[in-house]
Amino acid sequence: MKRLVKLLTTAALVLTLFGTTGLVMAQETSYGSAGALSDECLTLEEMLTYAIQDEYAAEAEYAKIIEVYGAVKPYSNIVKAETQHISALVPLFEANAISVPVNDAASHVVLPASLKESYAIGVEAEIKNIDMYNRFLEQQLPDNVRTVFESLKAASEKHLVAFQRKANR
Template sequence: MVLSLEGFGNAGALADPQLSMLDMMTYALQDEYAARAEYFEIQEIFGARSPYDNIQRSEEKHIAMLKDLFAQYGLTVPEDDSADHVVIPANLLEAAETGVQAEINNIAMYEKFLTYSLPQDVADVFDALMRSSVSQLSAFDKQIDRLS
């Protein structure tokens, strides 16, 4: 499989006009790495717990699901270089607003991936990750309501 990325994470995936399965899996893993790193940093800087602690645990599960796919297809798991792409918000309200946009972008990315003909196991993982993004979007919306 040939890897030809147009960027990083969901931004790269949404801009990429032609995706291979490896491209999709790589973009998805990059995105999950970045989310985990961002939510960890938010907790470290702001002492925030909910919803970041729960969502960070979800990101760990998502990363494991994607790594399992890489292993099943005999592919090398990309390194986690998400620290180069994480932007820390100025406050918790901005963090929640950023989370909303990230989840909207994730949903769009997985919707795009699911328009391709994919092996069922890959499609199932992408669908599960998309559904998780919908749930996380709701958590960030609630956080905005609490902080506004």
């Protein structure tokens, strides 16, 4: 219960302070988690595409934050995880004869005004990522896809905790 209250408090803080700006792909409602959460009828190809787009976006934003602010935690750890998440998704595209989308996320990165602001944005991004995977896991999925989505959701839950810790300091 305490965890839920803390999560909701952090989410409210993020929305109050930053509205919907600052996320890498916030303006693009058909990209990544934003697309997944607004899409009424999801196909396997769409779920895989939204998932990899969201991982591309996180990797690109975290890499840019490291470039500007240095190899600070949790970014120095999480950016490596995002690369692994992408690597976990690519074989699912291949196994289902779906083309892997081009990674153009770096061209969409919006750098937060400060490192502190980036943590709050990280909280919001991880919440949306978890919501996306929860929505996918409600669908009929091949076992290998379900396993990867469950793993990526669990990783995002850990990332969320790391960002909440930093945002609440």
